Amino acid sequence: MFKIFVYKTYDEVSQKAFEILKDIIKVDHPITLGLATGSSPVGLYARLVEDHIKNKTSYAHVTTYNLDEYVGLPKGHLQSYLTFMNQHLFDYIDCPRNQIHMPEVHVDDLKAAADAYSAAVLTAKPDVQVLGIGSNGHIGFNEPGTSFSSTTHVVGLKEETRLDNARFFSGLDEVPRYAVSMGITEIMSAKKIVLIATGNKKALAVKEMIHGKIREEVPCTILQKHQDVVLILDEEAARLLND
Numbered sequence: 247m248f249k250i251f252v253y254k255t256y257d258e259v260s261q262k263a264f265e266i267l268k269d270i271i272k273v274d275h276p277i278t279l280g281l282a283t284g285s286s287p288v289g290l291y292a293r294l295v296e297d298h299i300k301n302k303t304s305y306a307h308v309t310t311y312n313l314d315e316y317v318g319l320p321k322g323h324l325q326s327y328l329t330f331m332n333q334h335l336f337d338y339i340d341c342p343r344n345q346i347h348m349p350e351v352h353v354d355d356l357k358a359a360a361d362a363y364s365a366a367v368l369t370a371k372p373d374v375q376v377l378g379i380g381s382n383g384h385i386g387f388n389e390p391g392t393s394f395s396s397t398t399h400v401v402g403l404k405e406e407t408r409l410d411n412a413r414f415f416s417g418l419d420e421v422p423r424y425a426v427s428m429g430i431t432e433i434m435s436a437k438k439i440v441l442i443a444t445g446n447k448k449a450l451a452v453k454e455m456i457h458g459k460i461r462e463e464v465p466c467t468i469l470q471k472h473q474d475v476v477l478i479l480d481e482e483a484a485r486l487l488n489d
């Protein structure tokens with residue numbers, strides 16, 4: 247089931263996402279967050295950091311699992327998703343480092359590491375999964391055609407995804423060709439999903455997600471089967487919804 251919120255500005259979108267996350271974080275029992283990278287959640291993370299500094303909201307009881315990580319970048323690379331998360335969130339909050347998890351990519355056996363990651367996420371059952379969406383409808387790095395029964399796995403990135411992400415690198419050649427991503431199974435296991443999408447480029451994927459036939463060619467359509475998805479959109483991303 248989708249609850250849809252549409253706002254004019256990215257600031258308002260981020261504020262709404264922040265309010266939802268803050269209510270989940272401000273409890274006195276252990277909780278698990280599934281987190282995403284990309285530009286969509288940047289405003290959300292900025293607000294979480296600001297709130298931590300101003301209001302001392304604590305993350306001592308929080309465990310995190312990120313959706314995905316590139317394969318092939320050296321440890322500490324500026325564009326690795328761990329660096330991204332450190333720069334936008336982890337370096338500024340009091341979440342213990344041993345409670346922060348990214349898919350393991352600096353190991354010999356990627357498959358075994360992916361299976362272990364999957365088991366850990368499915369056991370933790372994230373209280374909320376933050377999501378962005380790719381312009382081709384991917385979630386995490388689950389590209390079109392990914393099985394709906396997939397678990398954490400190594401992914402070959404589609405050309406359009408590499409092109410979308412090339413802006414963060416010095417050129418398309420620098421963009422990794424592989425990543426490890428949570429599968430659809432782990433994403434769907436979250437108790438709640440908060441998906442942020444802004445800008446014209448996301449409009450078609452957003453329309454498909456809500457009104458499209460549920461099919462593996464458009465991974466985000468599986469979200470129609472989740473019981474609690476909050477979509478936070480700007481007007482550009484929502485522009486095809488009433489057609």
Ligand code: GLP
Binds near residue numbers: 286380407411
């Ligand atoms: C990447 C990430 C996704 C993200 C998507 C959209 O492919 N792996 O998790 O949702 O980009 O990114 P952005 O938010 O920058 O548009």
